[in-house]
Amino acid sequence: MNPSDDLVQKCLIEGHIKLYEYTRFKDVELIGEGGYGKVYRATFKDNEVTVALKSFKSNNMTIKEIVSELKLHCKVDMHSNIIRLYGATKNE
Known part of the structure; x- marks a missing residue:
């Protein structure tokens, strides 16, 4: 794991953001x-919930x-005008 991955991993843990296996998604389009x-x-x-996956450079x-x-x-996940963040995934 490189330092950039460490930084993201730390944020995921501290922010209590669930990490999903990429294989749990289908019909990726x-x-x-x-x-970015x-x-x-x-x-x-x-x-069968449809989600958006953001892929970053x-x-x-x-x-x-x-x-x-x-x-x-x-900080704002519960606000009704904000798209819900379900979690993160990593496509190797």
Whole structure:
């Protein structure tokens, strides 16, 4: 595990964000692409819930942005105007 992965892992643990195996998703379909990475539509195999998966480019600046976004989501996750954060996954 590299230092960037360590930083994200620490944020996941401290923020009590659930980590899902990537294999728990099906029907993964690219729906958009931007400066930080790609966005996919996917479905949980367990319960058929449709979710968005954000894929980030791996560089130090992006890792800091990911950690910042995760921390913000932890603070406002219960607000009705915020899209719910179910957790995180990693596609090797």
